[in-house]
Amino acid sequence: MRNKIIKISFLLITLMLFSCKKTEKTSVIRKDIEDAVFASGYIEREDEYMISANISGTILKIPIKEGELVTENNLIATIENSVQTEQLKDAEAVLSQSKKNAMASSPQLLQIQSQINQALHQVEQDKTNFLRYKDLRTKNSVSQLDLEKVQLQYQASQNNLIALQKNYQDAKNALELSEKRSGIQVVQQQDILKDYTIKAIENGEVLNVLKKKGELVKQGENIAKIGSGDFKIKLYVSEDDIAKIKLGQKTAIHLNTYPDENFMATVTKIFPAFDETEQSYIVEAKFDKVPEVIFSGTQLQANIETSKRKNALVIPTSYISKGKFVTLENGEQKAVVIGSKDNEWTEIRSGISENTVLIKPKN
Known part of the structure; x- marks a missing residue:
């Protein structure tokens, strides 16, 4: 019986020592940080318009194709x-x-x-x-x-x-x-x-052809989409973030067609009203340098840079517990005031100082 107790005690001590060895620590450091607002969106041309049917009927002819250039009064479609x-x-x-x-x-x-x-x-x-x-x-x-x-x-x-x-x-x-x-x-x-004869309103490129020859079209139904002018970026920004957006802010754009690259753009327009359909505010931006190959309608994600701070105190976000507490080296929990944060880093405004050693909280 005594040997059994000794073995159990030895096992517990071994586990405690092993756990101590696994405790992760970090120090508060200084780092240049950037605040950014995330937004999703898509690419569109400067001027885009839909060609729709003014009358119902069957399409007899639709001589256009995606990517073709059309001029004003070019035939788009003929209805029976x-x-x-x-x-x-x-x-x-x-x-x-x-x-x-x-x-x-x-x-x-x-x-x-x-x-x-x-x-x-x-x-x-x-x-x-x-x-x-x-x-x-x-x-x-x-x-x-x-x-x-x-x-x-x-x-x-x-x-x-x-x-x-x-x-x-x-x-x-x-x-x-x-x-x-x-x-x-x-x-x-x-x-x-x-x-019954539908023509282009102005010069542009055929972006989408939405109907086919022989297909029935109703009055007001779209037949084709025409676009012209430069490419622009349409972004959807949440109500929580729109107040942070200003004209001229730099934006990192990640296009779905370029999964391994980011492109820089600049905020050029902030729409003044909330868009009920998208349940977001709409912001426009323009590329600083347009990608070599780009398509209207391409989906994207953006990070709009709202501010920069040099030598800010930061710690890994995983060292924050209960939203505002850190664990000091002696095991004491201390409340801190945090600033901006993401999945990797959290800014510390006050509560601890540079080089303070912290212990990673246990989940």
């Missing part, structure tokens, strides 16, 4: 438009007939003009007759009643002429109005037909 084309043809036919009807040689106007010509001839006859009867009356060769009858006939033929002339003008005005309305209808049909 046979019904609309027929409606335009009908409107053009109506306009053509309306123009013919409004010409002086149209049957309707020729008929009225013929009546006017007859009325003019009748007026001349009645005028001659009236003048003759008037002369005869001065000679008492005809009665006053006969003269008045001839005069009334002359006035009636004049009134008939005036009525026919007004009828002609009214008919001409109506036909010209019909021609004008038909012309407006043609223009409207042409404008509608333009919606």
